[in-house]
Every structure is written in C-alpha cells, then in structure tokens.
Amino acid sequence: MQRAASIRLDPDALRHNLALARGLAPGVGMWPVIKAEGYGHGLEWTARTLAEDADGLAVSAVEEAEALRGAGYDGPLLVLQGPRDAAGVRRCAELALQPALHARFQLDALAQAGVVLPEVWVKFNTGMNRLGFVPGEADRVEHALRSAGHGGQGLHWMTHMACADDPADDHNAAQLAAFRSIVAGRDGARSVANSAALFAGWGRGDGHGADEAFRARPGIMLYGCHPASVPADTPPEGPDADLRPVMTVQAPVIGIQHPAPGDGVGYGATWTAHGGERIGIVAMGYADGYPRHAPTGTPVRVRGQLCPLVGRVSMDMLAVDLSGVPEAGVGDLATLWGEGLPVERVARAAGTIGYELLTRVAGRLRPA
Known part of the structure; x- marks a missing residue:
C-alpha cells in the first residue's frame, strides 16, 4: 500500500550529473554504477535514463543484470561481484555480461561451467581488503584465463579505492602505485575511479599510462550526493560541485x-x-x-x-x-x-x- 509521502525523480538531474563526471575525466569511459536498485532510485528507471549517455552500466550481482536484460537493456554490463558459481558463469555467457573475478572459487566455477566469456575483469585487492586477488597472483590469474580462452575480446583490470573520499590520505598513493605495478605491460582496460576518485583526479589512475583505455565507475555522485568526507566538520554537499539531487x-x-x-x-x-x-x-x-x-x-x-x-x-x-x-x-x-x-x-x-x-x-x- 502506497502512502501520501512521495518520491519525485528528476531524469535531467541524473544526466547532468553524468555529464559532470565526464568533465572530471575527459576521454575516460563512464560506466555508471546502478546497483542497489539504482541507489534507491529504481534499477530499470536509472538504466533507461542513462542508457543513451553511458558507455556501459555496472551492477553488483548477476541477478541485477538479468533484470536489466529482461527489461531490454542490451548495452555493456559489468557485474562487480561476478558469478557465485558455475550457473552464474553460464548466465554471464548467455547474457553477454562482463563479470569481475576476485577469488579462486570463481576461476574454478569458470572451469566447471564449460563456456567461454569474451570479456572479463580481474579485480585486485590493493588495500581495500574487501574483494580481490592479491597482487602477486596477477600472472597466475592471467595465464589461467587466457589459456582457457576467456577474455578474447578483452581481459581487463580493476581495483577499488578505500580512502579516495580523503585525497590526502597516504593510503591512496600506496593503492595507486600497487595497481600501476600490477597492470604494467598488460593489455586491456583499467578501472580505478569511483565517484570520490573522480573528484580527486584519478580517472586515469594516478596519471601514468595515459594512453591506456580507462573506465570510471561513478556511483553516488550521479544521484546528486558529494562523495568527499573532508573537512570532517563541514564536508561538501552536492550543490557545492553543481551536482543536482535526483x-x-x-x-x-x-x-x-x-x-x-x-x-x-x-x-x-x-x-x-x-x-x-x-x-x-x-x-x-x-x-x-x-x-x-x-x-x-x-x-x-x-x-x-x-x-x-x-x-x-x-x-x-x-x-x-x-x-x-x-x-x-x-x-x-x-x-x-x-x-x-x-x-x-x-x-x-x-x-x-x-x-x-x-x-x-x-x-x-x-x-x-
């Protein structure tokens, strides 16, 4: 039962905020993150609103990607948590999804699934300590994927920044250096920047490898909320950066x-x-x-x-x-x-x- 209270959504504000993200990292592919029901705005509504302006979309789980494919979205889809099992791998193949792989059990699931994934992302733990292969596994993981035929249309690399909302935190430099070392000499796209990292100027990592294909994953900023947490007493709000509430x-x-x-x-x-x-x-x-x-x-x-x-x-x-x-x-x-x-x-x-x-x-x- 719906209430007298209401939600008003502004599609123009959403598109405006995506354009602002592009301005923070010119030439970088923008893959808006629309997980968690588009940050509460509605998964399908958010996808429809952004479809023409985004280079791809990112969701958390295969189930979210299934819903988008069922709703008619046929563009590139990044699945940030990747498949949980062999059945999930097969769904990635059937739906032309780009899963992010972060653990050994997913490599085992790929071997069990009996399918080949044309585009795959490999996620590394450079200091977030949430999901990701450790840096020393990079060669082994790449060999395992390429030898099985995965990533023929693109084997890509990503990490996630833990402290980008405070650009002066020393943790950031350590993570960026670790990721630069991991991907040095490897083919494929790279992805480092969430909303906070875009505002910090890290749409292309730390500026090295400017000729490589980078993709950003803006999330909260698209919905009009500023990602920065400093200064702690008066952190910036969306309007301070011309972000518009959606x-x-x-x-x-x-x-x-x-x-x-x-x-x-x-x-x-x-x-x-x-x-x-x-x-x-x-x-x-x-x-x-x-x-x-x-x-x-x-x-x-x-x-x-x-x-x-x-x-x-x-x-x-x-x-x-x-x-x-x-x-x-x-x-x-x-x-x-x-x-x-x-x-x-x-x-x-x-x-x-x-x-x-x-x-x-x-x-x-x-x-x-």
Whole structure:
C-alpha cells in the first residue's frame, strides 16, 4: 500500500550529473554504477535514463543484470561481484555480461561451467581488503584465463579505492602505485575511479599510462550526493560541485499541535515545549525509510524554509517545529531531502551517510 509521502525523480538531474563526471575525466569511459536498485532510485528507471549517455552500466550481482536484460537493456554490463558459481558463469555467457573475478572459487566455477566469456575483469585487492586477488597472483590469474580462452575480446583490470573520499590520505598513493605495478605491460582496460576518485583526479589512475583505455565507475555522485568526507566538520554537499539531487522525498503535513509549556511531543516525550510552538505532524516515518535515529534539530524544509525535527521519529509520522513558518499548515508538503535540502545534510544530522538514506526509501512511497 502506497502512502501520501512521495518520491519525485528528476531524469535531467541524473544526466547532468553524468555529464559532470565526464568533465572530471575527459576521454575516460563512464560506466555508471546502478546497483542497489539504482541507489534507491529504481534499477530499470536509472538504466533507461542513462542508457543513451553511458558507455556501459555496472551492477553488483548477476541477478541485477538479468533484470536489466529482461527489461531490454542490451548495452555493456559489468557485474562487480561476478558469478557465485558455475550457473552464474553460464548466465554471464548467455547474457553477454562482463563479470569481475576476485577469488579462486570463481576461476574454478569458470572451469566447471564449460563456456567461454569474451570479456572479463580481474579485480585486485590493493588495500581495500574487501574483494580481490592479491597482487602477486596477477600472472597466475592471467595465464589461467587466457589459456582457457576467456577474455578474447578483452581481459581487463580493476581495483577499488578505500580512502579516495580523503585525497590526502597516504593510503591512496600506496593503492595507486600497487595497481600501476600490477597492470604494467598488460593489455586491456583499467578501472580505478569511483565517484570520490573522480573528484580527486584519478580517472586515469594516478596519471601514468595515459594512453591506456580507462573506465570510471561513478556511483553516488550521479544521484546528486558529494562523495568527499573532508573537512570532517563541514564536508561538501552536492550543490557545492553543481551536482543536482535526483530524488526529492516529500510528505504532507497532516496535523498541527499547540503544546503547552512542559508538554512533550512523541514517544518518550524526549522533546518538551517551552510554549507558543506550532508543531506540524508529517506523514513520513521510519517504515518509509526515514532514519529513526534522526535527532531533534534534523532539518526539514517547509515552504522554502528549514524547520527542525522535534522528538522521536515514529513508524509513519514525524514532528516538525513550524513556529518560524506561521503560514504553514495542514496540506503543505514537507521536503525530507532533495531539492532545496541536500541529503548529505540530513544524513549528517542523523549520524549516517547519504547513501544509506537514498537506498532505504521504502516501496510504500508513491511516485510524485
């Protein structure tokens, strides 16, 4: 059952943000990452919106790629976690997917599947310590793949940066150097840059090998959220880099309360009125994807002004102090994040990151 709360998606903003990513790394192929239901925006909607402007798309799992092929997307598809078993390998072959291989069990699955994959990515762990072959395995992995006929149309190389959101972190230089050493003298495309690495200027790794084919994997920036985490006290927000919010989440004010001095609002009465406040009740709660742990003071936008959330977030309601917006009333729309209220600001108030808010919005919300 869908709620009065709504999500409005802006396709022009999504395409604008991809164009901005291209501007950060001219000549580098752009493969937008649309995993996790397009960061909460809808897998198929995001793919349709970006299909004509992207060089390819990247998803997390084979199942996401299957959904896109079923929806009619026939462009290049990178599967970041690769296949889990021989059946997954066969699906990669059937659907013309480009899987990223990161572990020995996947090489075994390729041998069991009895198919040949024309394009394959090999992922190396250069310091993220999440997925990837260790650098010393590069020769063995390449030999195993080439001897079995895989990668005839392209055997490609990738890694993932752990600290690119803080470009000054020494970890970055170590990872870039390790990857440069791994891929030296090898044919195929390279991929290093996520959104944060693009902003750091590493669309082509650390600038070495400028003649090689590089592909970037922009993710969060496409949806209007800035990837940088520094400075820690006031990190940049999307509008600071001309990133435009793609998702705007809104819900109506459905009630007005006038608590007396000393009255509490919401569960636990964690916020107490001084007297004279106008409290708006908004039809949005944690069941809709709004963070339950958002504290009093978290901004909500009503009639173009930022108003503080007060008290605890309920399952499908929250309270906002509308005292500074006397003209606001029942029926007005409150913006929880999006146009006019960067998602990073709400996430920071709630002690989380914009990624989590975007990907958690529940299916109860109706399209605007």
